[in-house]
Amino acid sequence: MKKSIWLGSISLLVFAMILSACGKETSNKSAALADSSNSTVSTKGNKPFTIRIGNNGGSNQLKLAYDKGWFDEEFAKINGKVEYAEFQSGPQAIESIAAKRLDVTTLVDGGVFTALGGKVDLKLVSYLSSGLKGINYIIVPKGSDIKELADLKGKSIGLSKGTTNHVFFVKALQSAGIEESEVNIVNLLIPDAQPAFQSGQLDAWVAPDPFTYQEVHKNGASIIASGESLNIASPVFTAFRSDFTKEHPEAVEAYLRVIQKSVDYEKANYEEAVKEYAALKGQDVTLIKSLADNYEAQNELIPDEVVADFQKSADLLVDLGYLKEKYDVSKLIDNSYIQNAK
8 A cells, every 4th residue: 555545544443442432333323414514504693504513433522412412402502403423433534524524523633634634624623632541552462572662673563554553653662762664563453453463463552442451451461651651642632624613613612612511521520421421332331431531531722732742743744654745733723712612
């Protein structure tokens, strides 16, 4: 596969499944989004309009807000109709945004890079998590003699090239003074990487939760490095279709108010919220709590230091050949909506 098409085609399943313990796509809702791609009308004068919300992998906060009817309640105030769908991976959501079938979703930095490579026009309007925890782990099988990053030289490491995990891994290697050429990167998506790791075909795997959680707790795998241990962030953003933000600024602010309500609810009722998340998804409470603990949900202005680090990651992907041109990522950022929503 050519490098020039890797970034646009590699699945962002990696982060989507981390955010919320592997949410499942609801195809009937996705079809509803596709049927309504031309339904949006300006919010000016309270004319009717539709916002199409994509839950990329089943974000806890989004799922809870939708289940409790908070989106419907907030958008009814400005004559807005809500359509909601769930996606298993970032590329699915990005494709829908590009086709104007989706207006907003949640993306980690790697998903944004995929959109950039595909010339999808986005605005990042709030900062949801640092991504220090839960997104990037380098794990080795039970009984492995690999104990630290230096031991990875000459080894086979599974990851999805051009993604958040790839960016993290290159930064991790740099921190240990190792060149990417000194390891054997095996380009695998999660459905292929996990069985390869379990069968011993890989010496290490760069994996997110819940897969890391599963391998460590069920199969005795060990973590030799992580985003948290190396202080390598993978920021998470609220990403809107750029045209939508221009046409419906009030709707962007309304959306952010609902997200803030959901974040505040989780913080005030954490144990109960975790139980609700588990019930909504039919998942084990222990697993959901572990993922929620790692995510550390927020809904804030995008800090300058995050933008600076985000730029470094984009530049790194250019150097690696997975982005064709250099981008000024600051042009994607618009903090005015979250400022107005507070």
